[in-house]
Amino acid sequence: MILKKSTKLILTTVLIAVALVLVFLLDKGVIGSSYTVRIVRLSFIYALIGVSMNLVNGFTGLFSLGQAGFMAIGAYTVGVLTIPVELRPNVYYMKPMANWLINIDIPFGFALLLGGLFAAIFAALIGAPVLRLKSDYLAIATLGFSEIIRAVIANNQLGAITNGSLGLKSIPGFDNLFVPVLISVAGVGIMALMIKSTYGRAFKAIREDEIAAEAMGINLFKHKELSFAVSAFFAGIGGGLLAVHLTAVDSNQFKIMVTYEILLIIVLGGMGSITGTCIAAFAITAGKEWLRFFDSALYIGQWQVPLFRPGLRMVIFSLLLMAIVLFYRKGLMGTKEFSWDAIFTFFYNLKNKVMRIGNKSLKGGASNE
Amino acid sequence: MSNSENVLRVSNVTVQFGGVVALKDLNLEVNKGEIIGLIGPNGAGKTTAFNAITGVYAPTNGAIYLNEELMSSNYPSKKMLALYAGGNLGKYDKRIAPTPDVIAKKGIARTFQNIRLFKNLTVFENVLIAKHMTVKADPFSATFMLNAAEEKRIRQESLELLKILGLERVKDDISTSLPYGKQRHLEIARALATKPQLLLLDEPAAGMNPQESDELMHFVARVKDDFNLSILMIEHHMQVVMGVCSRIYVLDYGVTIASGNPKEIQNDPKVIEAYLGVDE
Amino acid sequence: MDVTTFFQNCVTGISLGSAYALIAIGYTMVYGILRLINFAHGDIFMMAGYFTIFAISNFFMPWYLAIPFVILATVVLGVAIEKAAYKPLREAPRMSIMISAIGVSFLLENLATYLFSGLPRSFPKLGFLQNVYKIGDVSAPIVTFITPVITIGLLFVLIYLVNHTKMGMAMRAVSKDYEASRLMGIEINTIITITFVIGSALAAVGAILYFSPRPLVYPFSGVMPGLKCFVAAVIGGIGSIPGAVIGGFAIGISETFLVALFPSMTGYSDAFTFVLLIIMLVFRPTGLLGENITEKV
Numbered sequence: 001m002i003l004k005k006s007t008k009l010i011l012t013t014v015l016i017a018v019a020l021v022l023v024f025l026l027d028k029g030v031i032g033s034s035y036t037v038r039i040v041r042l043s044f045i046y047a048l049i050g051v052s053m054n055l056v057n058g059f060t061g062l063f064s065l066g067q068a069g070f071m072a073i074g075a076y077t078v079g080v081l082t083i084p085v086e087l088r089p090n091v092y093y094m095k096p097m098a099n100w101l102i103n104i105d106i107p108f109g110f111a112l113l114l115g116g117l118f119a120a121i122f123a124a125l126i127g128a129p130v131l132r133l134k135s136d137y138l139a140i141a142t143l144g145f146s147e148i149i150r151a152v153i154a155n156n157q158l159g160a161i162t163n164g165s166l167g168l169k170s171i172p173g174f175d176n177l178f179v180p181v182l183i184s185v186a187g188v189g190i191m192a193l194m195i196k197s198t199y200g201r202a203f204k205a206i207r208e209d210e211i212a213a214e215a216m217g218i219n220l221f222k223h224k225e226l227s228f229a230v231s232a233f234f235a236g237i238g239g240g241l242l243a244v245h246l247t248a249v250d251s252n253q254f255k256i257m258v259t260y261e262i263l264l265i266i267v268l269g270g271m272g273s274i275t276g277t278c279i280a281a282f283a284i285t286a287g288k289e290w291l292r293f294f295d296s297a298l299y300i301g302q303w304q305v306p307l308f309r310p311g312l313r314m315v316i317f318s319l320l321l322m323a324i325v326l327f328y329r330k331g332l333m334g335t336k337e338f339s340w341d342a343i344f345t346f347f348y349n350l351k352n353k354v355m356r357i358g359n360k361s362l363k364g365g366a367s368n369e
Numbered sequence: 370m371s372n373s374e375n376v377l378r379v380s381n382v383t384v385q386f387g388g389v390v391a392l393k394d395l396n397l398e399v400n401k402g403e404i405i406g407l408i409g410p411n412g413a414g415k416t417t418a419f420n421a422i423t424g425v426y427a428p429t430n431g432a433i434y435l436n437e438e439l440m441s442s443n444y445p446s447k448k449m450l451a452l453y454a455g456g457n458l459g460k461y462d463k464r465i466a467p468t469p470d471v472i473a474k475k476g477i478a479r480t481f482q483n484i485r486l487f488k489n490l491t492v493f494e495n496v497l498i499a500k501h502m503t504v505k506a507d508p509f510s511a512t513f514m515l516n517a518a519e520e521k522r523i524r525q526e527s528l529e530l531l532k533i534l535g536l537e538r539v540k541d542d543i544s545t546s547l548p549y550g551k552q553r554h555l556e557i558a559r560a561l562a563t564k565p566q567l568l569l570l571d572e573p574a575a576g577m578n579p580q581e582s583d584e585l586m587h588f589v590a591r592v593k594d595d596f597n598l599s600i601l602m603i604e605h606h607m608q609v610v611m612g613v614c615s616r617i618y619v620l621d622y623g624v625t626i627a628s629g630n631p632k633e634i635q636n637d638p639k640v641i642e643a644y645l646g647v648d649e
Numbered sequence: 650m651d652v653t654t655f656f657q658n659c660v661t662g663i664s665l666g667s668a669y670a671l672i673a674i675g676y677t678m679v680y681g682i683l684r685l686i687n688f689a690h691g692d693i694f695m696m697a698g699y700f701t702i703f704a705i706s707n708f709f710m711p712w713y714l715a716i717p718f719v720i721l722a723t724v725v726l727g728v729a730i731e732k733a734a735y736k737p738l739r740e741a742p743r744m745s746i747m748i749s750a751i752g753v754s755f756l757l758e759n760l761a762t763y764l765f766s767g768l769p770r771s772f773p774k775l776g777f778l779q780n781v782y783k784i785g786d787v788s789a790p791i792v793t794f795i796t797p798v799i800t801i802g803l804l805f806v807l808i809y810l811v812n813h814t815k816m817g818m819a820m821r822a823v824s825k826d827y828e829a830s831r832l833m834g835i836e837i838n839t840i841i842t843i844t845f846v847i848g849s850a851l852a853a854v855g856a857i858l859y860f861s862p863r864p865l866v867y868p869f870s871g872v873m874p875g876l877k878c879f880v881a882a883v884i885g886g887i888g889s890i891p892g893a894v895i896g897g898f899a900i901g902i903s904e905t906f907l908v909a910l911f912p913s914m915t916g917y918s919d920a921f922t923f924v925l926l927i928i929m930l931v932f933r934p935t936g937l938l939g940e941n942i943t944e945k946v
Binding site: 194199 | 494563
Binding site: 057061063065129130133135136137139140141143144145147148151152155157256257260263264267309310311312314315317318319321322325326329 | 680684685686734737738741743744745747748749751752753754755756758759760762763764766767872876879880883913917919920922923924926927930931934
């Protein structure tokens with residue numbers, strides 16, 4: 001079914017309006033609780049980070065496992081620069097903050113941009129040696145760099161800047177839902193625009209067939225660098241948002257496991273689909289909360305159901321990932337994006353199917369076919 | 370029918386991998402408006418020649434000129450020299466090895482022996498992508514749609530191209546859903562989208578029956594005229610080669626064993642021996 | 650650094666290196682045949698550690714029964730993983746099977762956290778292995794001295810197997826050309842299973858030798874050693890068994906000496922391994938003993 005352009009425009013506007021209203025209501029506390037607000041906020045942040053990873057892995061076809069490292073750079077940049085000056089000696093109690101840093105207090109927005117920028121610069125630097133590698137080696141190399149970043153951040157030698165293994169706290173948090181949602185949506189939007197542009201097509205060409213892409217005039221290295229750096233930029237911004245959301249960060253939050261979890265999100269959603277990643281981000285963040293149910297003992301009357309104890313949640317998660325990888329490799333959306341046509345066609349077909357079944361049962365055994 | 374305007378000159382090009390000499394001292398010329406054939410048994414080095422011309426491999430020795438200007442050149446490294454299969458060392462002392470995208474931008478386009486389409490993308494996207502290198506917009510402008518005019522232009526040009534090649538009706542189909550013959554046409558359309566002056570076709574008639582290869586022959590000749598190209602073609606289908614090429618080079622085990630016009634080649638005993646019967 | 654400390658570190662480094670070597674062999678063999686980085690290999694090593702704890706502390710097996718039990722259990726685990734998670738994806742694009750390997754790693758780590766709790770468990774004494782032995786001024790648990798011996802011994806057995814038996818020849822054929830081997834009638838499934846059997850068995854031995862002098866096991870015990878051993882395999886030349894051993898020793902020894910000479914850099918010792926990897930990949934991607942594979946266009 002193909003709808004008129006005007007119809008689709010109206011539908012999209014209505015959808016966005018409804019979403020905005022929901023966010024507004026959540027923000028003001030009219031619906032949901034502060035717990036819901038936190039989940040929604042976290043989902044938006046993970047959607048941003050997921051799309052950033054999908055840009056490189058799903059759309060450009062490069063197997064990069066370095067997302068956690070870029071998130072860490074963004075998170076720490078924001079953390080270090082936005083902790084209120086008067087609280088800094090409190091946080092940096094083992095090793096005082098560096099003199100040149102201690103009075104620098106930057107508004108959140110700038111710190112966030114700076115975080116993304118640093119992440120992008122770092123990505124561009126390591127891209128030079130690393131992007132020329134074959135996919136398997138690229139994976140390990142990016143993984144390695146992610147760990148190197150973590151080691152550097154956690155190291156007490158640099159405690160004057162990063163506070164070493166103590167981590168950062170007292171980061172001023174979000175007092176609303178609107179700002180992080182806006183930033184997340186803007187980020188995803190920009191990446192979506194890039195993918196729709198001629199450069200996005202070039203990325204897809206590289207994913208499909210590098211050699212043919214090169215033969216058609218696409219400079220592999222430049223385009224891979226572009227994809228990698230942009231992805232790192234938004235991962236850094238995501239990391240920064242995460243730092244503010246949690247009001248505290250430390251290097252243990254950026255272990256390789258985090259990259260694996262984001263990988264789960266993009267695989268679940270479909271590695272070539274932005275919509276898929278966003279949906280998956282919400283599904284998994286919300287699902288994780290709902291699955292906490294599995295982590296505590298469950299009693300039916302007097303009887304304790306076996307298996308229900310801490311850790312079950314993550315096991316179920318891991319099994320979910322394996323199931324998708326083995327049986328639903330394309331994920332939820334494959335490479336398709338959201339389209340009204342698809343939705344209406346789906347319901348139209350559904351309606352026809354239901355009607356046909358209804359008619360058949362009415363006719364009964366009257367005719368042999 | 371060739372004028373003396375030389376488009377491509379391959380001069381003493383050797384391609385050697387370790388101990389294996391894939392191509393030895395190839396000397397080849399394509400002049401403006403010609404269709405040149407490159408034939409030989411499997412493994413003779415024909416695709417290697419293509420790869421050397423388009424920059425996939427850097428030549429181990431020799432030079433390649435485009436429109437009389439030096440495009441790539443190399444000389445054997447010390448390690449290679451010890452293994453080197455002899456031949457003309459040439460007076461090249463510079464290593465100039467542009468990557469394939471640079472060479473594509475200079476005006477050499479190609480198709481591949483095993484069809485390398487962008488499999489999961491549509492017919493239209495396949496051609497659009499080839500236009501990417503002509504877009505004068507940096508990533509920022511392209512993302513924020515500040516280059517709307519360029520985008521419109523390449524879409525229009527791509528659509529035109531698909532129309533000329535009879536592919537517009539399937540433009541939104543996934544490229545691999547097309548029948549085999551149409552896929553080959555698409556690959557050629559994609560190459561043409563880069564507005565080349567020299568088109569390298571690697572076995573365009575592979576897998577086609579005699580009727581289809583006949584059609585292809587006419588198609589190639591038409592494309593050459595309509596798009597003002599010069600063509601270098603690898604083929605095994607002899608009636609295509611003999612029918613449309615003005616000159617032919619024959620390779621065997623990396624060495625050129627004959628070159629000349631179709632009649633001369635058909636009667637050359639060395640060629641007949643290499644192929645054990647030329648007519649198919 | 651005085652002579653005694655130097656020799657002490659040598660012993661520790663060589664011992665660590667040989668444990669790494671055993672694990673690295675597993676990586677290199679699987680990569681050689683399947684072109685797959687078995688991200689789960691480090692976690693198989695970790696599970697072997699837990700199996701040992703159970704065998705001795707829970708089932709009260711004597712050490713001469715526990716060791717074969719652990720090796721068997723680890724082999725069963727490794728083969729099960731291959732059949733369940735890798736075999737179905739053999740025809741799929743490369744990224745899928747790698748994601749599967751990551752998924753298995755993820756699953757094993759979470760499973761271990763669930764089953765054994767995230768708190769470190771102590772690795773039991775295996776008979777005489779932890780008794781301290783002294784050579785001159787250098788003292789270390791017996792296991793530290795016998796680890797290199799066992800490793801070299803196993804290496805020779807393996808080299809004999811690969812170069813002088815029919816099965817070994819089949820393995821070499823499969824790693825050189827998968828398709829052709831199939832056409833020649835080589836039972837691919839058997840060869841792959843055997844590869845995983847050997848890799849897992851070696852990982853189990855490696856785990857016993859690794860954890861004996863470092864008796865704490867927790868669910869993420871396999872992460873760093875796993876990555877480091879993959880680096881070792883790359884440094885030695887991926888696909889080459891002797892290379893993996895050389896890589897393992899290289900990393901074990903350099904890591905030990907780095908920490909000994911620059912104690913302040915302890916936090917960087919893991920990062921150091923990765924720096925080595927990057928340098929290797931940039932300057933000599935085929936590793937020390939590896940082979941060049943050119944792609945046909």
